Amino acid sequence: MRMLPYAAVMRAVLVVNPQATATTPAGRDVLAHALASQVKLDVVETDYRGHAMAAAAQAAVDNVDLVVAHGGDGTVNEVVNGLLAAGGAAEARPMLGVVPGGSANVFARALGLPRNPVEATHILLRALEEGRSRRVGLGSVDIGAGQHRWFTFSAGMGWDADVVADVDRKRGKKASPALYARVAAARYIRPGHSRPDLTIEIPGEAPIEGLRLAFVSNTDPWTYMGTRAIHLNHGCSFETGLGLFALRTMRMPTVVRHISQAFSANGETKGKNLVRRDDVAKIIVSAAEPVRLQCDGDLIGARTRVEFTSVPGALAVAI
Template sequence: MRALLVVNPKATTTSGRTKDVLAHALASDLKLEVVATEYRGHARDLARDAAASGSVDLVVSLGGDGTVNEVVNGLLSDGPSEHLPRLAVVPGGSTNVFARALGLPNDPVEATGVLLDALASKRERTVGLGRAVTEGLPERWFTFTAGFGFDAGVVGRVEQHRRSGKRSTHALYINQAVRHYFGEREHRKAGPITLRIPGAEPVEGLVVSIVANTSPWTFLGNRPVYASPEATFDTDLDLFGMTKMSLLQTLRTIPQLLDGSGRGPRGKHVVAYHDLREFTLHSQETLPFQVDGDHLGERNQVSFSGVRRALRVIV
């Protein structure tokens, strides 16, 4: 079996030792090529070339969720196919939502052991993914979440700090979420987002719109956060939204996001949908847009669709 190991050396918890351990372990059973990414989008280009070659059986991503997202978008450049290489993930970022949602350990060495065992046992699963289309960008696949509006604004603020040299930490996300919240007073009262689902009446006034392909939505350290508890890799997309973010409403919702009972956020200002095949989020003004924690600028409209059985993953 021929495999490509894509390593993001700038990922938060990816070290040279981790790369060497993983490469040595894989090389004992696979014909392995190891490539370190050198620029944004490099992992996508490497995975696209691997898929196009027809000779690579497995692409392994060592990095964070951004690296996984690039690899997935490269593999699916021409859409899903039974002939695509399988994907394997070794977590090397700060949060690693996709890997953890698959049930993998957050420790890269432990995850490597699970990967080797899965390869030996020929253990894999097929997962559904989300797809987002917006004007001015190529279609973008996402593995666990996308956001339009408030949460994407937080992601954008974090990316600005990362470009200035700060590390991506949970404390940085919390700090920027609080700052963004108090800086968005008008949008908290009257949301600019309209949800359009084929065959249904539009839902107007959303302040927050979070699209989930799986659950949990994210993690705070080891604490899972549940925006859409019913979301899974085997269904289409879920949507969590809010039509008001007053301080009282927000303080009520935060504990619900951390509640592992499976109930999820609730209340008269909460909008929740499960297993949506396709829908559109529209705003009269441009709003931030993100997929899998990657800020993609500001847009007026994004169309989403769920694609079942899109990719085979070694687990």
């Protein structure tokens, strides 16, 4: 646990996504007022994709102490990528604060934060008052051409990334568990394109070929459907390496079996068509044809080779 600077002299930036599912002008104002009572605060409202990343990167350049993300997982992911864009020592980076404002809020809930923004704000304020923080590991994605992308809870290649792409195209609709479920079912029934086989390489193991999808987790749960957690790698946490969940077939019995297991209370996943690993330092996924990639529910694009790396203790979170 790292002791934070005395809150009254901290400099902070609040990054708000006004388009997120559960953010409102009134909620933004309450949050800003509460934070301003303890820190020297600037507020940034995002109005384009990448704005949160740019704001967080500028905050890091300006040596701000704390950046608070108020929005969904996409906003949090952008802020995290902005904070880490300049590299350097983990201890020198601004801390992250999170107040949920999206539909799933996977990263915040995996940290133990409540879905209610007011309750989460109270926890953040107490952390500042008491000097509490938690250092968490992150996943780093090498997407080629010297480009990297960080993810906080999950990344995937194949079916889930196709679903993210389809939801992206429905931007006029509010993201919700029901929307994702409908899109996932439609994409499963009508893939829209061939699904090339994936090959996975893990240090110390022979390459695993003939896989149909690959999910990489940085924590557990993998995601939520409303109040229900979906567990793919129950042994995964912010203090361990990455988790891998991959399937050799997308046939209906296999998919139904593993969806049922993922919704179970103990999150135990097993089966002859499943390849699962926990606490892995590095995972390489490749394919003969480009396959879509998503990180924290944000579509990155199609790639033929992606390298996922666990980075322990990459970021401090005020909690």
